[in-house]
Amino acid sequence: MPRPIETFVxxxxxxxxxxxxxxxxxQIHALLYLSERPLTAEEIADDLSMARSNVSNSLKELLAWNLIRRVPVRQDRRDHYEAExxxxxxxxxxxxxxxxxxxDPALAALRHCSAEADGDPTVSPVARQRLQAMLDFTVALDRWYGQMLSLPRGKRDMLLKLGAKIASFLPKEKG
Structure with a gap:
């Protein structure tokens, strides 16, 4: 394996x-990402000097995350893998x-805790306010995530490239 690829992996x-x-x-994700062709589990284990069982378990996890996929290779019955x-x-x-x-679990927990706190007179107003602030932040983060995914790719690229330029248009805060 060439040195720059080994370093990246x-x-x-x-x-x-x-x-x-x-x-x-x-490491397996990195190797598959840089590979020019699909690899078998045996090739991955050899290239990375890993136990075959470790490679197998790691491939299952990467498949579950949908970061790699099995691909057929003509005249070879073994499973081959390639990365997105x-x-x-x-x-x-x-x-x-x-x-x-x-x-998602954080949102569910915060909604539950905030609703329970609102109906419980033993919970201080400060604690209720902080729970609500955390919930509001998490809802906003979730909404932002949805908005980013719904943007067409070209607009996401543009938004990413704009980066800090957008912040320069916002009013400066004192303090």
Whole structure:
């Protein structure tokens, strides 16, 4: 494996660990992302010096996140895998998975706690206000996520490129 590819694979695995994803999953995703052809589990295990069982479990996780797919290869009965290579699609799929696993349960819990707090005279007004603030923030984040996904790709690209330029049009806050 060429040095720059090896470096990317190792670093993507380390970053995955920081994002709460098993290092092996990150490395396999990186290898498949950079591969010019679909790879078998055996090839992945050999290239990354990983146990076949670890590769198998990691592939299942990547399939569940919809970041890779099985593809048929002519005259080969083994499973071959390739990664999604469109970075917007990768980001959208990761965001959708995280939303489902993190934001949706947080919203449900905050809605429940806020509703219970509103009807409970033993909960202080400060605690109710803070629960509502957290709920409002999470609802706004969820709404923003939906808006970003509903934008046509060209507008998302434009919005990303505008970046900090948009912030320069906002009024400056004192303080």
């Amino acid at each position: 190792l670093q993507w695995g380390d970053l995955g660990g920081q994002w709460g994803v098993n290092r092996s999953i990150g 290579t469109d970075v917007w699609e990768i980001a959208a799929r990761i965001a959708a998975g995280r939303k489902e696993r993190e934001i």
